Amino acid sequence: MSEETSNFEIKAATGGEGDVAGMFSTFMSAFEQFKQTNDARLAEIERRGRVDVLTEDKLERLNAVLDGAKSAIDRQALDRARPRLEGGRIEANDEYKQGFAAYVKRGEEKALSIGSNPDGGYLVPAETETEISRLLTGISPIRAIASVRQVSSSVYRKPVTLAGPAVGWVAETAARPQTASQTIDALDFPTAELYAMPAATSAFLDDAAVDVGQWIAEEVNAAFAAQETAAFIGGNGVNKPRGFLDVPQVAEADWAWESLGYVATGEAGAFPDAHESDVLIDLVYALKAGYRQNANWVMNRRTQGALRKLKDADGNYLWQPAASPGGRASLMGFELVEAEDMPDIGAGTTPIAFGDFRRGYLVVDRQGVNVLRDPYSAKPYVLFYTTKRVGGGVQDFDAIKLLKFAAE
Template identity: 45%
Template sequence: MLEVKGDALDGAFEAVLNDEKIAALEADVVALRALMAARNVEGQRPALDGVKGVDIDPQRAAFVDRYLRRGQEAGVELKSFSGASGPVGGYAVPREIDALIEATLKAVSPIRAIANVVKTGTAGYRKLVTTGGIASGWASETGARAETATPTFAEIAPPGGELFANPAASQAMLDDAAFDVEGWLAREIAREFAAAEGAAFVNGNGTNRPKGFLTYPVTAEADTVRAFGTLQYVASGAAGAFASSGAADRLIDLVQALKASYRQGAAFVMNSKTLAGIRKLKTSDGQFLWQPGLAGSAPATLLGYPVVEAEDMPDVAADSLSVAFGNFANGYVVAERNETSILRDPYSNKPFVHFYAVKRIGGAVANSEAIKVMKFAVS
């Protein structure tokens, strides 16, 4: 009898173990089927940039798949375009796409890459700058201390406006599952933004756009006597050209006109045509002033300072300001709103869908002592 009971108990244990094994196998099958389904979905449409594993950012998916491709507004964050008209609005670009636009802008727009870029929450950005130092003096241990002079402040309010781009894509392209909508949109917006803002940072008149640093008044006066907001220039020695002798000396004068504290991090700015002429200049012993970068990522240098090519700088001509040298991180400020807004327009130009992108950008010279220019004139 005892042996019979032991056999029955062992059989009961085996049945329980078999049930647990079957349940575990069923769970493995369900998990495997879910994994295969997820891989099939991934194979049908490439994952968006920044996606981790199979988890998709809901905001980003709603923006790309619903709004950009099909124009569905459900689940997309709304941003008002105008403070005066609330119903007229666009849609905020997800942070990953906006960051991609900014990274491309920095790579394309040379002034943005070397300027001080400030992210603002409103369009009314203000910056206070001291225009005079604090006077000091010496005194004995018990001597009287006279009152020192107080510094004066100037307010910098970078003028700006709404920079917009309006790229278009056909609806057939948007319906194509293999078409990278966000990559195409980021490239198109960045290309158009970079061209427009690059010109404004150099030559903008300050009306509904940034004020370019070349539009500020210039004088040959030194920093100690020059009015605030006026740039100092160094003459090239000849009208529309360098002097027949001593061209290198003029460039050295331009460098040394900048205070030593600003020369750390300073750079030359000119266009390609001007740089082509300067690259041919030699010292008295036959050495070129321009030196190529020793490494692949190292920039070319002129008198030991990097050269930034900005095609919006003017060509060399009589009285032109074709070469700039300065620390633009201290000298020029770019104020921009954090978000880029998108308005989808499938109606104006059928069968194309336009994406009207808007971003508020301002710019101004913040410190006129940190930027020097060369004037191609006799004096």
């Protein structure tokens, strides 16, 4: 490993120069070295038919550096965008927010009757609920690109038109033929309870400077995001959202409503030996033009690492880094969303999804986040059983396509 590669790893691990611009510069420098190393790898294959193990090792290290640096940039950008909820003081006329802070810190309940829940606990103030949703959108990859709808009931029913009425052209004085009725169906999106249980010491809660709304939002945010992302991708719909990979999958030529179409690579567990990128082009054009305009790639970082090495017929890299800090990398001109719950490349797996997720996948949030204070179960810690209700599922089965690593 070269000294330069080692420096990149150190900068990625420590946050680079300590600011977003510095970390982004480190990221771009690492990508340039990655391209040079991969070019050397391809030249070795062409010249000797094999790759030197040191070159392969260096390439994998640079791949890891790119992943780590991008994660650090995203975290820094999210932290900078985070507002304070209480600003160190509570307005006199905001009685509920003041009462909620007293409940979290000291267990006082007398001012919270309007936010009580029949199952126990209290609703968080509106600002805290908004902050939880904002933070989830920032780190939950599928939520960030899907449609999100707030509802007040446990099930959201969405009507969908499967076939519209017959239409056509007719002369001004000609008879008007009777048109067929349109076909309408309904999709149900039930919500299920998602919970987290952050803990705090009494000393921490006694600190007058603690912004309890911000603290709860930050504590539950990562736990909520991890659980809901896994469900949005692979959930079976039983007491959780139904993920898009749980929908029946059929070859694109046989696609029908209530299934997702896939394009096969032609090789079990691998890209084809020749013209590897052709299957990606096939996947892009399996999606109708109206969906391609706002389409995203979805895959995990290991799959993304494999795609970084691919070039087009003119020798250009298909994968390109984000143009600015906080942006997304792109593949063949379409933004790439990294979701760790997507499967790895393997025989019969579908590790790459491509589609307009805004039209294709719906996230349903039931209004209200509930907090129940428990100072008894884990003394000396105080537990906060925090729940929200979330649902999700595919709403347009033609808007998402998959790449399947299989012979057919």
